[in-house]
Amino acid sequence: xxxxxxxxxxxxxxxxxxxxxxxxxxxxxxxxxxxxxxxxxxxxxxxxxxxxxxxxxxxxxxxxxxxxxxxxxxxxxxxxxxxxxxxxxxxxxxxxxxxxxxxxxxxxxxxxxxxxxxxxxxxxxxxxxxxxxxxxxxxxxxxxxxxxxxxxxxxxxxxxxxxxxxxxxxxxxxxxxxxxxxxxxxxxxxxxxxxxxxxxxxxxxxxxxxxxxxxxxxxxxxxxxxxxxxxxxxxxxxxxxxxxxxxxxxxxxxxxxxxxxxxxxxxxxxxxxxxxxxxxxxxxxxxxxxxxxxxxxxxxxxxxxxxxxxxxxxxxxxxxxxxxxxxxxxxxxxxxxxxxxxxxxxxxxxxxxxxxxxxxxxxxxxxxxxxxxxxxxxxxxxxxxxxxxxxxxxxxxxxxxxxxxxxxxxxxxxxxxxxxxxx
Amino acid sequence: xxxxxxxxxxxxxxxxxxxxxxxxxxxxxxxxxxxxxxxxxxxxxxxxxxxxxxxxxxxxxxxxxxxxxxxxxxxxxxxxxxxxxxxxxxxxxxxxxxxxxxxxxxxxxxxxxxxxxxxxxxxxxxxxxxxxxxxxxxxxxxxxxxxxxxxxxxxxxxxxxxxxxxxxxxxxxxxxxxxxxxxxxxxxxxxxxxxxxxxxxxxxxxxxxxxxxxxxxxxxxxxxxxxxxxxxxxxxxxxxxxxxxxxxxxxxxxxxxxxxxxxxxxxxxxxxxxxxxxxxxxxxxxxxxxxxxxxxxxxxxxxxxxxxxxxxxxxxxxxxxxxxxxxxxxxxxxxxxxxxxxxxxxxxxxxxxxxxxxxxxxxxxxxxxxxxxxxxxxxxxxxxxxxxxxxxxxxxxxxxxxxxxxxxxxxxxxxxxxxxxxx
Numbered sequence: 120x121x122x123x124x125x126x127x128x129x130x131x132x133x134x135x136x137x138x139x140x141x142x143x144x145x146x147x148x149x150x151x152x153x154x155x156x157x158x159x160x161x162x163x164x165x166x167x168x169x170x171x172x173x174x175x176x177x178x179x180x181x182x183x184x185x186x187x188x189x190x191x192x193x194x195x196x197x198x199x200x201x202x203x204x205x206x207x208x209x210x211x212x213x214x215x216x217x218x219x220x221x222x223x224x225x226x227x228x229x230x231x232x233x234x235x236x237x238x239x240x241x242x243x244x245x246x247x248x249x250x251x252x253x254x255x256x257x258x259x260x261x262x263x264x265x266x267x268x269x270x271x272x273x274x275x276x277x278x279x280x281x282x283x284x285x286x287x288x289x290x291x292x293x294x295x296x297x298x299x300x301x302x303x304x305x306x307x308x309x310x311x312x313x314x315x316x317x318x319x320x321x322x323x324x325x326x327x328x329x330x331x332x333x334x335x336x337x338x339x340x341x342x343x344x345x346x347x348x349x350x351x352x353x354x355x356x357x358x359x360x361x362x363x364x365x366x367x368x369x370x371x372x373x374x375x376x377x378x379x380x381x382x383x384x385x386x387x388x389x390x391x392x393x394x395x396x397x398x399x400x401x402x403x404x405x406x407x408x409x410x411x412x413x414x415x416x417x418x419x420x421x422x423x424x425x426x427x428x429x430x431x432x433x434x435x436x437x438x439x440x441x442x443x444x445x446x447x448x449x450x451x452x453x454x455x456x457x458x459x460x461x462x463x464x465x466x467x468x469x470x471x472x473x474x475x476x477x478x479x480x481x482x483x484x485x486x487x488x489x490x491x492x493x494x495x496x497x498x499x500x501x502x503x504x505x506x507x508x509x510x511x512x513x514x515x516x517x518x519x520x521x522x523x524x525x526x527x528x529x530x531x532x533x534x535x536x537x538x539x540x541x542x
Numbered sequence: 543x544x545x546x547x548x549x550x551x552x553x554x555x556x557x558x559x560x561x562x563x564x565x566x567x568x569x570x571x572x573x574x575x576x577x578x579x580x581x582x583x584x585x586x587x588x589x590x591x592x593x594x595x596x597x598x599x600x601x602x603x604x605x606x607x608x609x610x611x612x613x614x615x616x617x618x619x620x621x622x623x624x625x626x627x628x629x630x631x632x633x634x635x636x637x638x639x640x641x642x643x644x645x646x647x648x649x650x651x652x653x654x655x656x657x658x659x660x661x662x663x664x665x666x667x668x669x670x671x672x673x674x675x676x677x678x679x680x681x682x683x684x685x686x687x688x689x690x691x692x693x694x695x696x697x698x699x700x701x702x703x704x705x706x707x708x709x710x711x712x713x714x715x716x717x718x719x720x721x722x723x724x725x726x727x728x729x730x731x732x733x734x735x736x737x738x739x740x741x742x743x744x745x746x747x748x749x750x751x752x753x754x755x756x757x758x759x760x761x762x763x764x765x766x767x768x769x770x771x772x773x774x775x776x777x778x779x780x781x782x783x784x785x786x787x788x789x790x791x792x793x794x795x796x797x798x799x800x801x802x803x804x805x806x807x808x809x810x811x812x813x814x815x816x817x818x819x820x821x822x823x824x825x826x827x828x829x830x831x832x833x834x835x836x837x838x839x840x841x842x843x844x845x846x847x848x849x850x851x852x853x854x855x856x857x858x859x860x861x862x863x864x865x866x867x868x869x870x871x872x873x874x875x876x877x878x879x880x881x882x883x884x885x886x887x888x889x890x891x892x893x894x895x896x897x898x899x900x901x902x903x904x905x906x907x908x909x910x911x912x913x914x915x916x917x918x919x920x921x922x923x924x925x926x927x928x929x930x931x932x933x934x935x936x937x938x939x940x941x942x943x944x945x946x947x948x949x950x951x952x953x954x955x956x957x958x959x960x961x962x963x964x965x
Contacts, residue, residue: 155611163601163609170601170833171594178586178593186586186593186801188578216639217831224826228651232666232690243655243666259828266825267655378609381833402689403647405682408640408831410593410804
């Protein structure tokens with residue numbers, strides 16, 4: 120019953136059936152969108168109370184008037200909550216504005232223009248800059264390194280994280296490799312959780328570049344789809360023990376906890392890295408939006424408040440992931456042509472279709488009103504060499520639309536696979 | 543009665559009197575601060591209602607859910623209000639996060655890393671970069687250009703703005719001069735309002751660098767100390783008519799309208815400049831904090847709402863400026879040793895003391911508990927060649943403290959002048 124076991128006639132018949140079913144979709148005038156990892160309105164409603172916080176009369180945190188200038192490192196009240204979730208000392212976390220992407224961008228532009236505390240010169244003055252990119256990965260990460268002209272080297276993701284043999288070899292031998300993108304928990308888009316062994320190797324490995332950095336984007340650190348929360352490794356301590364105290368630059372945010380566009384972002388790193396970042400960002404700004412930080416501190420109360428809140432997200436999001444998997448299973452199960460991830464957290468499903476058919480699957484879906492992220496977008500420069508991965512984001516649409524859209528995706532993937540098999 | 547008319551004996555007697563009065567100040571244990579242009583708690587209280595806005599249930603602007611990602615240019619509702627205040631088309635204003643300083647920083651870093659739409663190459667690849675700095679000026683402006691290694695050239699401020707003969711000559715002949723800082727209305731710290739003639743010359747003048755830029759920091763555009771509001775020149779139209787459509791990059795913010803640390807900042811510029819900025823900032827972020835933008839739109843209502851609000855600020859701030867001028871007048875009037883500005887808006891008084899005595903005046907004040915911005919801080923690299931200017935910021939302390947602190951400043955300035963005259 121696997122597609123590859125079908126005779127030519129059977130394949131022709133299947134393609135014909137799928138084609139007519141596909142053609143009939145055009146009449147349905149669908150307009151469904153699985154492109155971006157955006158929270159749904161129902162998820163945003165969970166934080167509606169924030170829109171009236173901190174509230175009139177509540178503008179003081181400790182001795183700080185949050186309405187006025189200053190406080191570049193952010194409010195200790197909120198930093199303490201996030202530090203507990205990350206398992207680090209509160210002094211090692213600073214709170215910024217609404218986007219951890221902006222922190223990451225600034226970390227790299229500051230490195231380009233001024234160099235890091237461990238750099239011999241600003242990165243812009245290096246003859247060559249390279250960066251490791253576990254693939255498939257996050258398109259906006261790759262967008263930053265591409266914009267800055269840093270050559271991206273893909274490294275394959277496996278069960279417990281990136282291929283560490285390759286990472287270790289590259290990082291140890293090539294001093295132009297200045298860093299690496301990592302989403303260690305519920306990785307975008309595969310859902311991979313880095314194993315303890317992977318984390319330990321990343322902390323311990325030798326680097327030819329003295330200023331090698333791992334941007335440790337813990338975007339989904341509490342974004343579980345189960346009743347349990349993932350273990351969060353204390354990467355700074357591991358790296359310090361291995362003699363690389365400034366290796367990790369950890370970021371996270373409340374974008375997918377409270378409001379995607381109006382949350383608070385955080386940077387956790389060594390004292391030297393934080394001092395360096397705050398020194399530069401202190402030229403750029405007289406401090407982050409502390410009113411929003413106080414609102415968040417009031418909203419959460421404490422770290423358990425965040426955990427309780429994330430379980431409410433799970434109740435909304437987990438059924439969509441289940442429905443997506445079920446729809447893909449109904450369409451594709453048994454044909455042995457595609458696999459898809461069943462993540463325990465995060466925002467994405469990675470659908471792997473037969474080599475060379477991802478672009479065609481996305482095209483077919485788009486033509487009948489189901490928008491998907493362009494094939495290849497989870498790869499540096501938008502190029503998936505095998506044209507195999509499709510990132511599916513099931514959180515934004517209502518449950519019924521997720522089911523409908525995923526059914527179309529499954530149909531399109533199978534149709535593309537059939538047509539490809541008949542070539 | 544001018545200090546220079548006193549005999550040696552009279553001078554000795556005056557210094558002796560002032561010295562004993564000064565010495566007695568130490569016992570009073572003062573702790574007064576005139577360093578930064580921060581709004582007072584009373585001013586912040588004017589916007590207290592913002593702390594509960596937009597409020598539960600109010601999260602939509604047009605078709606936009608402000609809680610979610612997106613909308614890099616900001617909410618049209620708020621942009622329209624600011625555009626009216628700036629006298630420009632609403633399409634020519636974008637709304638960002640809490641600090642116009644950050645917009646300015648990014649404008650320069652984007653230029654460094656990528657070049658402007660009119661640049662032949664990224665500025666980092668130019669052999670030499672220079673920048674015009676009207677002096678005295680804003681220390682945080684100078685901090686950005688200094689951090690980026692851009693050589694700063696001071697240009698003297700006069701009655702109606704910077705010395706335009708010098709500006710025109712330098713800009714026309716030196717292609718390494720890439721831009722200029724300007725605070726056109728109630729300039730920091732002199733309170734100068736650029737004359738129509740100055741603005742017109744800035745728009746029309748020839749520039750050797752094809753990508754010459756004026757960063758037009760309209761930080762105090764509605765910050766009047768009178769019942770009237772200043773006329774706001776439409777610099778983009780003037781520059782476009784003169785064939786320099788991309789010359790001006792205008793910024794402003796609500797930092798000193800609502801909350802200093804949690805306002806909204808704005809960029810107004812040509813379409814080409816806005817597209818360029820949004821292109822780069824779209825890599826850096828998935829959009830600004832639109833919840834805060836909606837809160838501001840609700841709070842103001844319309845442009846007249848902003849103007850009404852600024853008159854409430856005036857009622858708090860203007861008496862402090864009057865008290866400051868009166869205190870300085872009581873101490874220094876008649877001795878013909880110092881002058882000070884009486885601005886019609888903005889946040890500062892520029893006190894000019896005899897050449898070579900500004901540093902000593904600041905030292906004397908500090909020793910008895912009155913903190914002033916370091917002498918020279920209104921100059922590039924913190925160096926006032928004449929050691930003459932002291933920037934005084936009277937907004938933050940209560941009225942009584944402003945009077946007390948200004949009295950001490952006047953005493954210290956006169957004492958320093960006496961001692962200097964006796965040398």
